[in-house]
Amino acid sequence: xxEELKEAGGKVxxxxxxxxxxxxxxxxxxxxxxxxxxxxxxxxxxxxxxxxGRDGQWLAEIAQAAKRAVILRCLTQSAPQAEVPDLWLxxxxxxxxxxxxxxxxxxxxGVRALLPVFTRRTIVSRVNIERMGANAIExxxxxxxxxxxxxxxxxxxxxLLADWPRERRLYFxxxxxxxxxxxxxxxGHGGPAAILTGPEGGFDPGERAPLRALSFVVPVTLGPRIxxxxxxxxxxxxxxxxxxxxxxxxxxxEP
Amino acid sequence: xxEELKEAGGKVxxxxxxxxxxxxxxxxxxxxxxxxxxxxxxxxxxxxxxxxGRDGQWLAEIAQAAKRAVILRCLTQSAPQAEVPDLWLxxxxxxxxxxxxxxxxxxxxGVRALLPVFTRRTIVSRVNIERMGANAIExxxxxxxxxxxxxxxxxxxxxLLADWPRERRLYFxxxxxxxxxxxxxxxGHGGPAAILTGPEGGFDPGERAPLRALSFVVPVTLGPRIxxxxxxxxxxxxxxxxxxxxxxxxxxxEP
Numbered sequence: 001x002x003e004e005l006k007e008a009g010g011k012v013x014x015x016x017x018x019x020x021x022x023x024x025x026x027x028x029x030x031x032x033x034x035x036x037x038x039x040x041x042x043x044x045x046x047x048x049x050x051x052x053g054r055d056g057q058w059l060a061e062i063a064q065a066a067k068r069a070v071i072l073r074c075l076t077q078s079a080p081q082a083e084v085p086d087l088w089l090x091x092x093x094x095x096x097x098x099x100x101x102x103x104x105x106x107x108x109x110g111v112r113a114l115l116p117v118f119t120r121r122t123i124v125s126r127v128n129i130e131r132m133g134a135n136a137i138e139x140x141x142x143x144x145x146x147x148x149x150x151x152x153x154x155x156x157x158x159x160l161l162a163d164w165p166r167e168r169r170l171y172f173x174x175x176x177x178x179x180x181x182x183x184x185x186x187x188g189h190g191g192p193a194a195i196l197t198g199p200e201g202g203f204d205p206g207e208r209a210p211l212r213a214l215s216f217v218v219p220v221t222l223g224p225r226i227x228x229x230x231x232x233x234x235x236x237x238x239x240x241x242x243x244x245x246x247x248x249x250x251x252x253x254e255p
Numbered sequence: 256x257x258e259e260l261k262e263a264g265g266k267v268x269x270x271x272x273x274x275x276x277x278x279x280x281x282x283x284x285x286x287x288x289x290x291x292x293x294x295x296x297x298x299x300x301x302x303x304x305x306x307x308g309r310d311g312q313w314l315a316e317i318a319q320a321a322k323r324a325v326i327l328r329c330l331t332q333s334a335p336q337a338e339v340p341d342l343w344l345x346x347x348x349x350x351x352x353x354x355x356x357x358x359x360x361x362x363x364x365g366v367r368a369l370l371p372v373f374t375r376r377t378i379v380s381r382v383n384i385e386r387m388g389a390n391a392i393e394x395x396x397x398x399x400x401x402x403x404x405x406x407x408x409x410x411x412x413x414x415l416l417a418d419w420p421r422e423r424r425l426y427f428x429x430x431x432x433x434x435x436x437x438x439x440x441x442x443g444h445g446g447p448a449a450i451l452t453g454p455e456g457g458f459d460p461g462e463r464a465p466l467r468a469l470s471f472v473v474p475v476t477l478g479p480r481i482x483x484x485x486x487x488x489x490x491x492x493x494x495x496x497x498x499x500x501x502x503x504x505x506x507x508x509e510p
Contacts, residue, residue, distance in 0.1 A: 101356060108486045110478065143480040183438075183497035222493075223365070223502035225398040231363045231489075238477075238490035239497045242438035247478035247494075 012040060012048040013141045015148055020055035025063065026072045033070045036062070042070070049078065053147040056081040082146050084110040085245040086191035089237060090117050090160060090170070092199035093124040094229050102230040103132045107139035107149050109237040110246060115194075116154035121201035127154040157207060164216060168192040171240070172211050172219045173232050175202045179219035182236055186220075187243040195240065197233040267295060267303040268396045270403055275310040280318065281327045288325045291317070297325070304333065308402040311336040337401050339365040340500035341446035344492060345372050345415060345425070347454035348379040349484050357485040358387045362394035362404050364492040365501060370449075371409035376456035382409040412462060419471060423447040426495070427466050427474045428487050430457045434474035437491055441475075442498040450495065452488040 018026045028036065036042040044065050050058045050072065057079040064071040089106050093099060093116045106114060114136065116127045132151045140148040155163075164170065169189060171182060173196060179185075186193070196211075203211070211217050222235055241247040273281045283291065291297040299317050305327065306312045312334040319326040344361050348354060348371045361369060369391065371382045387406045395403045410418075419425065424444060426437060428451060434440075441448070451466075458466070466472050477490055496502040 104483075105486050105489075108480060108482050109490060110480055143482065145480060181497060181503040183502065221502070223496060223500075224504045225363060225365055225400060227363050227398065228359075231360050234360075234486075234489055235364060235493035235496075238493045239502075241478060241490075242436060242494045242497070245478075247438065247476070248436040249479045 012036070012042075013144070014048055014050055015137050015141050016050055016052050018052065020050055020052055020058045020074050020077075022074060022076065024074045026050060026060065026074065028070055028072060033068070036070050037065060037067075047075075048072065050074065051146050054081060057146055079146065084112050084145060084147060085241065086193065087111055087237070087240055087245060088113040088115055088168070088192075088194035089233060090115040090194055090196045091233050092117060092119045092122045092197065092229060093127045093154060094199065095124060096128075098228075098230045099124075099132070100135050102233055103135040103149075103151075104139040105230075105234050106237055107136045107145070108143045109234065110145070110241055111149050111237060112147075113150040113152060115152040115160065117160045117196075118154060118156045119198055120157075120204040120207055122199045123201075124199075129153060161211070161214060164214075165192070166216050168194055168216060170194050170196055170214075170217050171236065172217050173197045173222055173236055174208065174212075174219040175226075179221045182220040182222060182239050183243050185218050186240050190244050193240065193244065195233065195236040197229060197236065200229050267291070267297075268399070269303055269305055270392050270396050271305055271307050273307065275305055275307055275313045275329050275332075277329060277331065279329045281305060281315065281329065283325055283327060288323070291325050292320060292322075302330075303327065305329065306401050309336060312401055334401065339367050339400060339402060340496065341448065342366055342492070342495055342500060343368040343370055343423070343447075343449035344488060345370040345449055345451045346488050347372060347374045347377045347452065347484060348382045348409060349454065350379060351383075353483075353485045354379075354387070355390055357488055358390040358404075358406075359394040360485075360489050361492055362391045362400070363398045364489065365400070365496055366404050366492060367402075368405040368407060370407040370415065372415045372451075373409060373411045374453055375412075375459040375462060377454040378456075379454075384408060416466070416469060419469075420447070421471050423449055423471060425449050425451055425469075425472045426491065427472050428452045428477055428491055429463065429467075429474040430481070434476045437475040437477060437494050438498050440473050441495050445499050448495065448499065450488065450491040452484060452491065455484050 042062050044062050046062045050060050056077045058074045059076050059078045060072040060074045063073040089111045136149045271281050297317050299320050301317045305315045311332045313329045314331050314333045315327040315329045318328040344366045391404045
């Protein structure tokens with residue numbers, strides 16, 4: 001966490017689960033406490049920004065900084081609560097390092113939920129949801145978001161589709177068949193929406209046909225080159241945000 | 256190289272510098288030879304795809320596979336030479352691991368040239384051009400491209416701008432000022448173009464004003480969140496390709 005926060009301009013921004021309101025006392029968790037005391041060398045009176053996904057962003061000060069405990073006190077709300085656009089990413093899990101990267105980037109690009117999904121050619125058999133959640137929090141803190149992406153339990157593709165909320169468009173990044181470019185298919189369709197990307201080996205033909213037959217599935221292409229799984233997911237999120245999401249909104253959040 | 260090629264579907268695709276023509280013999284380099292012999296366990300008669308950035312893609316067979324040497328022979332051209340859209344990426348260099356990732360992803364997303372540029376807040380002082388070149392080749396092989404992105408020598412921002420070819424639009428990813436969304440600014444402007452992204456700390460105000468005064472510079476925004484340097488670069492490349500590049504073209508290359 002430390003390094004990323006410093007890179008974001010020296011402003012400390014923490015995600016907490018406690019309610020935030022004027023005068024409320026908040027105890028950061030163990031990792032945040034360590035970070036504040038031993039990385040930032042925070043002292044009583046120093047200021048940080050807090051968010052919890054519900055109460056907006058709050059300016060807080062360090063009320064107590066003992067050897068192993070910190071108490072923060074909320075001063076004023078610096079931004080009202082706001083949500084990212086209603087976009088999910090359903091993705092075949094990939095190896096550890098690219099997976100960390102994917103979760104981080106997807107959170108920065110403003111995804112609302114991450115849904116790992118096992119496809120026929122998915123090689124990775126175990127998904128570390130806790131690790132994904134921690135990466136998502138870190139990226140949310142760094143990016144100025146006021147919410148943390150939800151990380152769903154990994155499920156097989158059939159299960160994902162059977163339980164799918166039908167009013168949510170699912171943009172299926174199809175590698176080899178004819179499909180509309182994502183920028184054209186998504187333009188003006190502000191959500192609810194989701195992107196579906198496959199594993200390194202792509203989708204199986206036995207998965208493609210049933211997918212394309214579903215009313216909520218929109219097959220899309222990401223151009224003529226073969227993209228790695230994580231590249232495809234990030235490119236699709238960026239394109240969706242630019243034609244249907246909030247990339248046309250001005251102004252960065254400031255703690 | 257090995258793992259990525261296997262992930263791309265078991266098809267071996269190699270970048271070589273030698274001329275390619277019917278019957279031409281090609282000696283792969285040391286790394287490729289090792290890969291063919293000891294990773295792929297290639298034997299005489301096995302087939303691979305070759306490209307050199309000039310002569311299209313060629314189907315070749317292994318004419319000789321000795322202990323430490325391989326000779327490939329070109330059979331037929333399987334695709335005519337083609338270029339990616341005329342898009343460059345000028346970027347402040349970042350740390351080693353994200354830099355590897357950025358070069359790989361940029362190559363997959365179809366960038367024609369990579370231009371490392373030192374800005375005032377750039378922390379990284381040394382740029383490993385050779386490593387970037389190797390990563391670019393590997394990603395080109397994997398992605399089905401018929402060319403390898405050129406990696407330019409790192410130069411200070413002032414120098415980059417002084418030498419800039421004025422007919423090439425430079426989309427300046429400006430973090431805090433008012434600017435048009437990239438998707439709107441770039442739509443229909445097919446190139447020559449370039450994306451400029453800053454270091455983790457962003458551009459200095461003393462860099463922003465002169466940049467915005469240049470006739471070829473188009474300031475653009477990538478939405479309300481704070482993006483890491485590499486995220487911003489990849490998002491911008493994907494968006495440009497989707498509104499002005501070749502993401503609307505169908506069909507993947509096949510070796």
